[in-house]
Amino acid sequence: MQDFIRIENLVFEYVKGEDNTSVRAIDDVSFVVEKGSFTAVIGQNGSGKSTLAKNINGLLTPTSGKVVVDGLDTSDHDNIWNIRQRVAMVFQNPDNQIVSSIVEDDVAFGPENLGVDPVEIRRRVDEALVGVEMYDFRKKAPHMLSGGQKQRIAIAGAVAMEPECIVFDEPTAMLDPRGRSEVLSVIRKLNRRGITVLLITHFMDEAAQADKIIVMDKGLKKIEGAPAEVFRKADELKALSLDVPPAVDLALKLRERNIDIPEGILTIDDMVDCLCR
Amino acid sequence: MSIEVKGLTHIYSEGLPHESVALEDVNFKAEDGQLVGIIGHTGSGKSTLVQHLNGLLKPKTGSIIIGDTDITADGVIMRDIRRKIGLVFQYPEYQLFEETVAKDVAFGPNNLGLSQEETDERVKEAIELVGLDYDKVKNVSPFDLSGGQKRRVAIAGVIAMKPEILILDEPTAGLNPRAHADILNMVKNIHETERNIIFLVSHNMNDIARMSDKVIVMDCGKVAMEGPPAEVFLRENELRNMGLALPDSMEITMRLKRAGMDINSVCLTMDEAADEIAKVLKK
Amino acid sequence: MIRDITLGQYYPGNSYVHKLDPRVKIMATLLYIVSLFVVDDFLGFAVAFVGLAVVIAVSKVPLKFILRGLKPVFLIISFTFIINMFMIKGEVLVSLGFLTITREGLRTAVFMAVRLVLLIIGSSLLTLTTKPISLTDGIEALLSPFKKIGLPAHELAMMMTIALRFIPTLLEETDKIMKAQQARGADFESGNIIRRAKALVPILVPLFISAFRIAQDLAMAMEARCYGGDIKRTRMNGMKLRSGDFVASAIFIVFIGLIILERIML
Numbered sequence: 001m002q003d004f005i006r007i008e009n010l011v012f013e014y015v016k017g018e019d020n021t022s023v024r025a026i027d028d029v030s031f032v033v034e035k036g037s038f039t040a041v042i043g044q045n046g047s048g049k050s051t052l053a054k055n056i057n058g059l060l061t062p063t064s065g066k067v068v069v070d071g072l073d074t075s076d077h078d079n080i081w082n083i084r085q086r087v088a089m090v091f092q093n094p095d096n097q098i099v100s101s102i103v104e105d106d107v108a109f110g111p112e113n114l115g116v117d118p119v120e121i122r123r124r125v126d127e128a129l130v131g132v133e134m135y136d137f138r139k140k141a142p143h144m145l146s147g148g149q150k151q152r153i154a155i156a157g158a159v160a161m162e163p164e165c166i167v168f169d170e171p172t173a174m175l176d177p178r179g180r181s182e183v184l185s186v187i188r189k190l191n192r193r194g195i196t197v198l199l200i201t202h203f204m205d206e207a208a209q210a211d212k213i214i215v216m217d218k219g220l221k222k223i224e225g226a227p228a229e230v231f232r233k234a235d236e237l238k239a240l241s242l243d244v245p246p247a248v249d250l251a252l253k254l255r256e257r258n259i260d261i262p263e264g265i266l267t268i269d270d271m272v273d274c275l276c277r
Numbered sequence: 278m279s280i281e282v283k284g285l286t287h288i289y290s291e292g293l294p295h296e297s298v299a300l301e302d303v304n305f306k307a308e309d310g311q312l313v314g315i316i317g318h319t320g321s322g323k324s325t326l327v328q329h330l331n332g333l334l335k336p337k338t339g340s341i342i343i344g345d346t347d348i349t350a351d352g353v354i355m356r357d358i359r360r361k362i363g364l365v366f367q368y369p370e371y372q373l374f375e376e377t378v379a380k381d382v383a384f385g386p387n388n389l390g391l392s393q394e395e396t397d398e399r400v401k402e403a404i405e406l407v408g409l410d411y412d413k414v415k416n417v418s419p420f421d422l423s424g425g426q427k428r429r430v431a432i433a434g435v436i437a438m439k440p441e442i443l444i445l446d447e448p449t450a451g452l453n454p455r456a457h458a459d460i461l462n463m464v465k466n467i468h469e470t471e472r473n474i475i476f477l478v479s480h481n482m483n484d485i486a487r488m489s490d491k492v493i494v495m496d497c498g499k500v501a502m503e504g505p506p507a508e509v510f511l512r513e514n515e516l517r518n519m520g521l522a523l524p525d526s527m528e529i530t531m532r533l534k535r536a537g538m539d540i541n542s543v544c545l546t547m548d549e550a551a552d553e554i555a556k557v558l559k560k
Numbered sequence: 561m562i563r564d565i566t567l568g569q570y571y572p573g574n575s576y577v578h579k580l581d582p583r584v585k586i587m588a589t590l591l592y593i594v595s596l597f598v599v600d601d602f603l604g605f606a607v608a609f610v611g612l613a614v615v616i617a618v619s620k621v622p623l624k625f626i627l628r629g630l631k632p633v634f635l636i637i638s639f640t641f642i643i644n645m646f647m648i649k650g651e652v653l654v655s656l657g658f659l660t661i662t663r664e665g666l667r668t669a670v671f672m673a674v675r676l677v678l679l680i681i682g683s684s685l686l687t688l689t690t691k692p693i694s695l696t697d698g699i700e701a702l703l704s705p706f707k708k709i710g711l712p713a714h715e716l717a718m719m720m721t722i723a724l725r726f727i728p729t730l731l732e733e734t735d736k737i738m739k740a741q742q743a744r745g746a747d748f749e750s751g752n753i754i755r756r757a758k759a760l761v762p763i764l765v766p767l768f769i770s771a772f773r774i775a776q777d778l779a780m781a782m783e784a785r786c787y788g789g790d791i792k793r794t795r796m797n798g799m800k801l802r803s804g805d806f807v808a809s810a811i812f813i814v815f816i817g818l819i820i821l822e823r824i825m826l
Contacts, residue, residue: 044453045424059784081786089784096777099785101725102693108796110785115792122796143728146319157785173451176319176480178520202453241455246525246547253551259558268529275554276536333739356745364743372740374765384762388745420769434744 009065040207043216088158094150148179165196285339314485317495363440369431403437425456486524577619582698644669
């Protein structure tokens with residue numbers, strides 16, 4: 001498959017306000033994101049995962065190293081608008097990213113900024129709202145909606161820019177279980193339609209659904225691989241203060257009790273199949 | 278100390294076109310030293326209920342009796358209620374406002390009108406109880422701490438009021454796995470040290486199953502179920518209809534049982550589930 | 561309590577007045593206000609009153625709802641009325657000790673009160689029948705000719721849009737913070753003014769921090785959505801004058817013409 005994002009030896013440092021010491025938030029990280037893939041980035045708070053996300057669409061630019069999106073280098077200022085149009089972003093707090101007091105006007109904000117023709121904006125907005133199942137709420141005020149609904153509006157706002165990739169920066173961290181599952185199912189649907197997804201999360205069951213997981217710790221990339229490979233390293237994950245999905249947790253506990261459970265069990269479905277065979 | 282809620286009803290915007298019944302005839306009891314889990318999806322009335330317990334909202338009808346005082350009665354002094362019941366809201370770190378951690382934690386005790394020595398002592402005790410090093414943090418600005426630490430300071434601010442009943446609304450919301458586990462251990466530690474009644478409101482069924490002595494399930498403003506977690510989580514279909522899930526351990530054991538495995542499906546932790554499965558497979 | 565004030569509120573509806581282009585409504589309102597100061601006799605006010613009554617009837621906004629908007633300014637109107645009545649010298653009608661009511665005073669007082677009432681109803685009709693967001697768009701469009709002399713029309717409109725969006729969020733935030741501090745025993749209601757002002761610190765500090773956090777997040781989100789100010793920006797709902805707007809403008813011009821004519825002729 002074709003590489004869509006290439007990150008090469010990315011280093012990002014920022015200067016701390018008070019004592020002018022520079023802090024290295026990302027330390028020599030390299031990986032690629034293939035076109036149409038679903039990549040999850042996990043790591044505890046302060047591991048650099050959010051900083052990484054902001055480096056991908058040029059909200060932050062590398063201190064050294066390179067981020068190349070669809071052949072465009074983020075360090076080149078002339079590329080910024082092209083990159084942001086290709087890589088949209090959805091943030092953690094559903095309230096703080098909605099600009100307008102009417103749902104459909106907010107979804108139109110991105111395409112309006114891109115100078116898209118009004119008739120075309122209308123088409124994109126309607127399509128995006130249908131896609132996240134919020135079309136019936138298009139005339140509502142965002143503050144009357146639930147967290148999960150607001151987050152779906154934010155996603156529609158990203159989709160309406162017709163990007164090739166969407167970076168989700170902990171989109172479910174502030175939602176209740178219902179909101180979480182709504183948002184995750186929208187993310188999976190977008191991915192099936194061909195949008196490249198980069199999901200930053202600390203929920204392991206969400207990460208388990210990705211094609212590839214990248215584990216960050218203290219600015220370093222610690223593990224990279226398919227979910228089955230990554231969750232096999234449960235001890236390593238625990239040492240990084242991370243969890244494993246419930247089925248993996250149970251598999252480990254059963255092995256401790258001398259029960260032979262095959263590798264590669266990630267979901268509860270897998271586990272039930274395996275035990276009842 | 279015990280708390281009893283009798284016939285509690287609350288209506289928002291009564292008499293206006295958008296009036297809505299938030300609580301309807303809510304009844305339950307909690308005894309000394311119990312940790313009570315409150316679950317229910319968003320909008321089920323959990324938040325309205327806990328705000329009543331603290332006297333922030335007044336019920337339309339019904340009463341809340343703590344020990345032998347009815348806190349909904351006329352003429353009850355709010356300060357006396359706050360002395361008895363502490364409420365920690367969701368994302369409590371957003372309430373911090375003082376220059377130093379110690380001053381912020383002292384805000385509650387000061388409002389209770391305690392003496393300076395007593396306040397200082399309680400502040401120290403509370404900061405240590407939430408697992409922070411008093412000497413290290415007391416003069417630090419709360420805004421320079423990490424997210425998890427800020428939340429601890431905010432919780433300490435309520436614990437310093439030494440409530441006999443402590444209500445924690447989603448204390449782990451938005452935290453990553455390590456901080457999540459740390460906060461739960463802290464809750465356990467507070468419970469063991471203070472021997473108070475703790476109400477834990479949470480969406481996380483694993484935590485509720487593991488921690489609580491009793492679970493109250495809220496749905497559409499009513500108490501839909503009340504009982505020990507082992508009983509409540511057996512009523513799978515009813516819970517699902519309310520949009521609630523089972524703890525992961527029981528999610529697995531219930532499905533194994535349905536798939537034909539002869540297993541005791543009441544497993545409140547993953548370790549219990551592993552034990553039960555091992556027992557069946559080794560037979 | 562804050563929610564009870566209808567002045568400046570939008571009353572959802574689908575009437576002819578609601579559907580008019582915001583630019584037409586803003587200009588009409590401004591002209592109407594000017595005309596109220598041109599008028600100087602009973603016939604003129606009668607014309608202005610009838611005009612307003614017709615617009616209210618067409619807008620289908622309940623009269624009760626409109627009059628409620630007058631409540632907060634009732635005191636100001638009464639005050640102007642009294643001042644005018646007693647302070648203006650002229651032919652004495654009634655004399656109460658040192659206070660005298662003159663014919664001129666009474667006349668000015670009545671006119672001023674009527675003028676204020678018509679002015680407030682007229683301008684509140686604009687906000688009652690126009691969504692805040694269209695109002696913002698209208699103001700932006702009307703101010704855009706002044707961009708050439710350096711007026712940041714787009715930026716002003718964007719600020720208004722964001723303010724409208726975040727007022728409910730900040731009110732909610734304030735409520736949350738107040739409750740949280742009350743749970744810690746804070747008391748906002750008793751004590752003298754200094755004590756009460758001091759009691760606001762635990763609310764204001766977290767509120768400011770919240771507002772800054774929102775601003776920071778929002779700036780980041782807007783940048784990620786390619787916001788770069790007014791350059792090459794298009795609008796989904798571009799404003800377009802329709803036949804209804806021309807008809808309304810024509811009727812309104814005739815109406816204003818009548819008022820001016822009345823003033824000149826009589």
